[in-house]
Amino acid sequence: MAESDNFTSTHSTQGLYADLILANGRICTQDPANPWAEAVAIRDGKLIGVSSLGQLEAFKGPNTLLHDLQGAFCMPGLHDMHTHPDLALAPRYSDDLDVGIEDPTPEQLRESILAYADSHPGDGWIYGQYWVRYTFREAGLTPGRAWLDSVMPDRPVALLDRMWGTMMVNSKALQLAGIDRHTADPRNGYLERDELTAEPTGLMIDGAYAMIHAAMPPTPVSVLRRAYRDGVHFQSSRGVTSSKYVHVCEQRLQALKELDDSGELTVRIEAAISWQDDIFPVRRRWELLSGERHYYRSARLSANAVKFHFDGTVEPKSSYLLTPWPQESSWRGKLNLTPEHITDMVVDMDKKGIRVIAHCTGDGASDVFLDAVAEARRRNGFSGVRHQCAHSTLLHPGNLPRFKELNVIAEFSPAAWYPTPFASGARSGYGQERLKRIYDFKGVLEAGGTAVMGTDWPVASIDPWLALETMVTRQNPWNDDPACFGDPISLEQALSVVTRNGAVAMGLEHSTGSLEVGKSADLIVIDRDLFAAPARNYIHRTHVLLTFVEGQLVYDRHGALAPAGLKAVWQGEPPVLEGKAT
Amino acid sequence: MSTPRIAVTVVSGFLGAGKTTLLNRMVQRAQGRRLAVIVNDFGELNIDAAIVSEVTDAVVSLQNGCICCTVQEDLLAQLTAMAQMQPRLERIVIECSGVSDPQRIVQTLAYPQLRSQMQLDMVITVVDATRHLQLEGEYARLARAQVGAGDLLLLNKTDLVDAGQLQALHDALGHRTRIHESVQAQLPDALWLDSEPEPRSAKPLTPVSSDDHSEMFSSWTWQQTATLNVERLRGWLQALPSDVFRVKGLVVLAQGSAAHWLQHVGSRSQFSPATDEAMANVSRLVFIARRGFNGWDALEQGLQACTITEGERT
Numbered sequence: 007m008a009e010s011d012n013f014t015s016t017h018s019t020q021g022l023y024a025d026l027i028l029a030n031g032r033i034c035t036q037d038p039a040n041p042w043a044e045a046v047a048i049r050d051g052k053l054i055g056v057s058s059l060g061q062l063e064a065f066k067g068p069n070t071l072l073h074d075l076q077g078a079f080c081m082p083g084l085h086d087m088h089t090h091p092d093l094a095l096a097p098r099y100s101d102d103l104d105v106g107i108e109d110p111t112p113e114q115l116r117e118s119i120l121a122y123a124d125s126h127p128g129d130g131w132i133y134g135q136y137w138v139r140y141t142f143r144e145a146g147l148t149p150g151r152a153w154l155d156s157v158m159p160d161r162p163v164a165l166l167d168r169m170w171g172t173m174m175v176n177s178k179a180l181q182l183a184g185i186d187r188h189t190a191d192p193r194n195g196y197l198e199r200d201e202l203t204a205e206p207t208g209l210m211i212d213g214a215y216a217m218i219h220a221a222m223p224p225t226p227v228s229v230l231r232r233a234y235r236d237g238v239h240f241q242s243s244r245g246v247t248s249s250k251y252v253h254v255c256e257q258r259l260q261a262l263k264e265l266d267d268s269g270e271l272t273v274r275i276e277a278a279i280s281w282q283d284d285i286f287p288v289r290r291r292w293e294l295l296s297g298e299r300h301y302y303r304s305a306r307l308s309a310n311a312v313k314f315h316f317d318g319t320v321e322p323k324s325s326y327l328l329t330p331w332p333q334e335s336s337w338r339g340k341l342n343l344t345p346e347h348i349t350d351m352v353v354d355m356d357k358k359g360i361r362v363i364a365h366c367t368g369d370g371a372s373d374v375f376l377d378a379v380a381e382a383r384r385r386n387g388f389s390g391v392r393h394q395c396a397h398s399t400l401l402h403p404g405n406l407p408r409f410k411e412l413n414v415i416a417e418f419s420p421a422a423w424y425p426t427p428f429a430s431g432a433r434s435g436y437g438q439e440r441l442k443r444i445y446d447f448k449g450v451l452e453a454g455g456t457a458v459m460g461t462d463w464p465v466a467s468i469d470p471w472l473a474l475e476t477m478v479t480r481q482n483p484w485n486d487d488p489a490c491f492g493d494p495i496s497l498e499q500a501l502s503v504v505t506r507n508g509a510v511a512m513g514l515e516h517s518t519g520s521l522e523v524g525k526s527a528d529l530i531v532i533d534r535d536l537f538a539a540p541a542r543n544y545i546h547r548t549h550v551l552l553t554f555v556e557g558q559l560v561y562d563r564h565g566a567l568a569p570a571g572l573k574a575v576w577q578g579e580p581p582v583l584e585g586k587a588t
Numbered sequence: 589m590s591t592p593r594i595a596v597t598v599v600s601g602f603l604g605a606g607k608t609t610l611l612n613r614m615v616q617r618a619q620g621r622r623l624a625v626i627v628n629d630f631g632e633l634n635i636d637a638a639i640v641s642e643v644t645d646a647v648v649s650l651q652n653g654c655i656c657c658t659v660q661e662d663l664l665a666q667l668t669a670m671a672q673m674q675p676r677l678e679r680i681v682i683e684c685s686g687v688s689d690p691q692r693i694v695q696t697l698a699y700p701q702l703r704s705q706m707q708l709d710m711v712i713t714v715v716d717a718t719r720h721l722q723l724e725g726e727y728a729r730l731a732r733a734q735v736g737a738g739d740l741l742l743l744n745k746t747d748l749v750d751a752g753q754l755q756a757l758h759d760a761l762g763h764r765t766r767i768h769e770s771v772q773a774q775l776p777d778a779l780w781l782d783s784e785p786e787p788r789s790a791k792p793l794t795p796v797s798s799d800d801h802s803e804m805f806s807s808w809t810w811q812q813t814a815t816l817n818v819e820r821l822r823g824w825l826q827a828l829p830s831d832v833f834r835v836k837g838l839v840v841l842a843q844g845s846a847a848h849w850l851q852h853v854g855s856r857s858q859f860s861p862a863t864d865e866a867m868a869n870v871s872r873l874v875f876i877a878r879r880g881f882n883g884w885d886a887l888e889q890g891l892q893a894c895t896i897t898e899g900e901r902t
Contacts, residue, residue: 109732138729139736140732140733140735140736140737141736143737143855144736144762169689169691169692191700195699196700198698201858201860202818202841202843202848202859203843211695211698212695323662323664323665331665337665337668
């Protein structure tokens with residue numbers, strides 16, 4: 007029989023004693039009034055005591071479980087305020103066509119398509135990877151709709167090339183996507199066309215993929231659910247208790263709700279509904295934003311947020327800057343939406359109590375976004391909703407105090423806040439002067455603002471400890487290269503970034519982010535004292551031993567509490583989700 | 589004709605194949621042409637300090653009119669900026685990394701915002717005769733991708749291999765491909781720079797006397813008051829013998845009786861509308877072929893078969 011619901015409300019009854027006491031720990035509470043403690047007492051998911059074991063004696067009843075931490079370091083759970091397990095994992099779990107040959111000949115590709123069609127009968131899409139151009143050239147053939155039509159004329163087919171620049175589609179796919187010679191090119195790519203007739207050849211370049219994706223059925227909920235399950239499994243076993251899954255649609259919310267209902271949503275999730283269709287289509291966007299989102303709501307899941315892509319990225323110089331890019335006379339980058347669009351949208355969402363999370367890499371994009379929030383504050387007053395400036399790769403120094411003034415969260419993602427071969431090449435595009443103030447945690451914190459961390463997986467590693475270490479070092483964590491990107495912050499500051507500030511960014515500062523009486527028991531026990539050694543090559547090696555969310559044991563590395571009858575949702579080593587970075 | 593589009597030459601080739609040597613030659617051949625070279629590292633270029641007129645952040649300007657800059661992460665933005673340079677550039681040469689697939693750059697050049705400003709003229713892939721067949725695994729695949737993207741293969745270091753090895757290379761590279769053998773990456777101007785010979789004769793297919801490339805290449809023109817069927821013309825272009833390196837000129841196509849500029853190199857045909865061209869009823873083409881090529885009669889017959897006959901017209 008299913009367990010009874012056990013929600014607490016004003017007049018619900020409470021026990022006298024703690025359910026669990028964790029004793030003999032080195033407990034870093036993140037509560038400025040009581041920074042260190044030895045023991046915590048938990049009842050109904052909440053902390054009822056944070057002090058020494060002696061002072062918690064009164065909470066010890068006949069059914070209280072007492073667990074000895076044996077001196078282990080304990081702290082509030084980590085907050086990863088921007089990540090995408092679905093985007094990273096769902097493609098792996100989809101049953102798409104995988105040719106499975108490095109450079110298939112057109113003949114091998116043909117056989118592979120036909121075999122997939124046989125094993126997946128019907129008239130559905132055939133979507134997959136890879137093909138390469140040179141084998142077509144070698145065979146004297148031209149890739150495109152004509153060739154693909156000769157293989158599969160009556161089912162839509164879309165295949166990616168191995169260098170990820172081209173998608174080859176057949177005529178049926180173009181027809182279903184409503185693409186013909188009158189279709190305009192997207193801003194971030196193009197349709198290859200016959201020069202004389204303008205008819206699409208069936209080769210979709212870069213951003214033109216999205217036009218085909220929009221016509222395809224959405225990723226199945228079962229695939230998304232598996233991706234999120236592995237994501238939260240990893241995050242719980244790395245000590246994350248709150249996270250934001252930035253970009254969701256109705257399918258993704260359904261997958262998260264199913265996990266929640268089955269007791270496997272072991273991280274508090276704020277899911278941000280996509281404002282644009284550039285990653286995947288959101289078919290019920292307006293229903294969700296006007297109220298349907300509440301059907302997914304629980305203590306673990308909220309969709310009271312919306313995410314949009316405001317500017318681009320460094321690599322194609324599409325970040326929107328206040329002054330021209332290095333070696334450019336006038337090119338400042340691109341904004342995907344007009345300032346007026348953003349202003350009206352922020353004002354409207356703010357009124358509805360929906361947090362706006364804006365992708366802003368360039369200092370020009372965040373400037374326009376902060377202006378939009380200023381207008382929302384002017385018209386609505388402070389709604390209680392803190393909007394979020396995502397990535398914040400470059401910030402104008404004049405905007406640092408505005409994060410506090412306007413109650414906007416500055417979120418930084420570690421993709422390139424420390425030197426790696428990838429980051430050093432890619433980020434150098436900003437120029438030396440801008441590179442010095444890249445990911446300016448220190449600037450925002452010193453101006454009194456709330457800075458948070460978001461791993462932005464799969465752009466960077468999903469491991470929060472790597473982000474935590476490099477916030478403090480701003481150096482490569484795996485070698486002894488002295489190079490440093492931007493300004494480091496202290497470990498104390500970094501810990502508040504990943505705990506208390508995260509709670510503020512979730513709108514949960516009254517219930518989590520620090521270990522205080524009355525707050526939720528969202529806490530972790532780890533294998534090392536973070537203050538005991540220099541951060542470099544130390545913090546990122548941290549192992550998490552126990553993770554609690556709302557007092558529930560969600561992760562127990564060694565099954566330490568199993569003998570006492572407390573079975574964690576997840577046990578053992580964290581799942582391996584990514585290759586080793588360098 | 590409106591402002592001509594800037595011609596772009598893409599130079600690809602595996603590490604050590606001879607790209608830098610080729611680029612050095614190209615810089616030397618600039619001679620007053622507004623040429624820009626985008627390289628991976630201009631420390632590698634053999635730029636004589638005496639001919640450098642100006643050095644800025646990432647650009648070296650030479651007294652012969654050539655400018656050199658390094659590849660930036662975002663080629664699209666870099667090229668967009670270069671299209672605005674005054675005086676206007678005539679040609680841009682882009683060196684690809686030795687371990688990259690040049691297709692990415694080819695695709696960038698076709699972006700709508702660049703298409704009106706520049707035109708990919710050709711991809712030259714430098715092939716190392718001494719090492720090409722020895723590459724393995726991912727390197728071999730990359731080298732094949734480079735060859736596959738090439739309109740012209742410069743088979744370099746042929747002095748270091750014997751006849752048997754040379755034959756094996758030709759077999760491996762395929763007989764459809766335009767291959768020019770070289771030592772020290774010597775590339776005749778005729779293969780990459782415009783010589784623009786004007787058709788002088790009224791006879792349909794005529795040899796053009798030529799100067800600097802007279803030893804290796806012959807150039808012919810074809811001119812006729814004719815309208816061409818585009819499907820047949822495309823088929824004919826794809827079947828051109830590999831001794832024919834380039835075809836360019838003006839063609840009047842049956843579809844809408846429109847005049848188009850045609851440029852064909854390797855297996856790449858490009859058509860662009862010739863809106864303000866006066867001689868809109870005359871098709872004329874210039875051919876550059878290997879000296880000694882003797883298929884002119886067949887070429888002419890093939891072209892003739894592309895013209896619209898009286899019967900089709902009615």
